[in-house]
Amino acid sequence: MMTDELNYQVIFVRDVSLAAAFFMENLDLKKEEDLLVAGINCPVLKMFNGHRLMLLKHFEPETEPTVIYTDDCLRDFCKLKRKGIEMFSVPIYRTKGLSCEFFDPSGNHILLLEERDYTDA
Amino acid sequence: MRFQKTLVDKNEVIMESAYEANSPLTTGKYAIQMIFNGAAAYTIANRELNLYSGNFIFLNQDTSYSRKIDSSVKVDAMSVLFDPDFVIDFEYSRTAKDELLLDEPKAEQRIAPVFVEAIYPLQGDMKFNLLNLKKQVEEGNTDNLLLNTYLEHCLLNYYALYDAEVLNRAAALKFLSHTTKSEILRRLSIARDYIISNYNKNICLEEIARIACLSVNHFLRTFKQAYHQSPHQFLTSIRLRQAKYFLRNTDYPVNEIVDIVGFECPSSFIRLFRNSFHITPGQYR
Incomplete structure (x- = not known):
């Protein structure tokens, strides 16, 4: 599986506990640890490919899309739809793989990406 | 081990793992037949084809076919069967304009599409989607929304592959008549399938040309036009x-x-x- 060099990203969320529950329940991210940053609890979640997502309490959402990697975009797309989460793109084929987009409960623009290695497929 | 799942819209996913098996004569649904491990022998209309691991074949709804597995290694096979109405609706929603889809949401009185049947390597998005579908079926997932989403995407991938491998290749043939181009490509596909099916045997050019009902020279010239390589390559x-x-x-x-x-x-x-x-x-x- 292809991985970018940067495998640690931060996302601003309104409520870290609710956001952590959202990502773990809907996208199968696993909690790796709770970091204390300036006395504030910041959960670190691990994606299936080893990339980490650190949740940081902040009232304004990220301005740039946050990429969350998945091993099956269609599965997660159906799961999110079934939970009533509004998707603003159906799964789209890109040069890097299959992706769809939605807003998380904090208003962050999430790009859910199933990376596909087409070189030897 | 045999698994059969009938989905909504009468589509089906059938998975099989066996050393020996005989599937009866089947017809009535579009089919993607694929082998993940080993090989299986197909009788498709009057053609005898071997499907090897890493390949799939797409069959039309009115094609009659049977499959025989007789192997020293365990053969893992998967069949995805599409109900003709599902494919007709899919094609209608893909080709009709948005206004028409709003006025006439159902594809009434549409004719079932007929594809050039051919063996393709299982690669690209088709491979990833089929492997994800296989994984879900093996895990016992019975979510019809999810399984049908995979099937829709498999069709989407197949149409993209068909455009690239059949329509664009037919267009590359240097004939004026569209009918002639289609017919030549159909015959070349038969030859191509024969080569894939007998890749490990000593096959000669005359034999392949005969299977395609083309003269050797005509076959060589048109094969190169369509596939940009010689039959030997x-x-x-x-x-x-x-x-x-x-x-x-x-x-x-x-x-x-x-x-x-x-x-x-x-x-x-x-x-x-x-x-x-x-x-x-x-x-x-």
Whole structure:
């Protein structure tokens, strides 16, 4: 599986506990640890490919899309739809793989990406 | 082990794992038949084809076919069967304008599409989606929304592949008549399937041309126009691709793989492999 060099990203969320529950329940991210940053609890979640997502309490959402990697975009797309989460793109084929987009409960623009290695497929 | 799942819209996913099995004559649904491990012999209308691991064949709804598995290794096969109404609706929603889809949401009185039936390598998005579907079925997932989403995407992938492999290749043929182009490509597809199906045997050009109902010269010229390579180059590429499969998925010695895929001597195989993939078979393994 292809991985970018940067495998640690931060996302601003309104409520870290609710956001952590959202990502773990809907996208199968696993909690790796709770970091204390300036006395504030910041959960670190691990994606299936080893990339980490650190949740940081902040009232304004990220301005740039946050990429969350998945091993099956269609599965997660159906799961999110079934939970009533509004998707603003159906799964789209890109040069890097299959992706769809939605807003998380904090208003962050999430790009859910199933990376596909087409070189030897 | 046999699994059968009938989905909504009368589509089906059938998975089978066996050393020996005989499937009865089947017809009535569009089918993607694929083999993940080993090989299976198909009788499709009046054609006898072998489907090897890493390949799939798409069959029309009115084609009658049967399958026989008789193998020393366990064969993993998967069939995805599409109900004709599902394919008609899919094609209608893909081709009709938005206004028409709003006025007439159902594809009433539409004719079921007829595709040129051919064997394709299982690669690209089709491979990823089918493997994800296989995984869900193996895990016992019965979510119809999810399973049908996979099937819709498999059709989407197949249409993209069909545009590239059939329609664009037919367009590349140097004939004026559209009907002639389609007919030549249909015959070339039969020849291509024959080569894929018998890649490990000693097949000659005259035989392939005869199967395609074309003269040798006509066959050679049109094959090159459509596929940008000679039949011999195509046969070599199939042998090399199958060799890659055996290198990656088995522990057979290289000499044995050379024999299995139909090359005559290991040194020419190694040279061809290195020239094609810029890596030796040993390094690839």
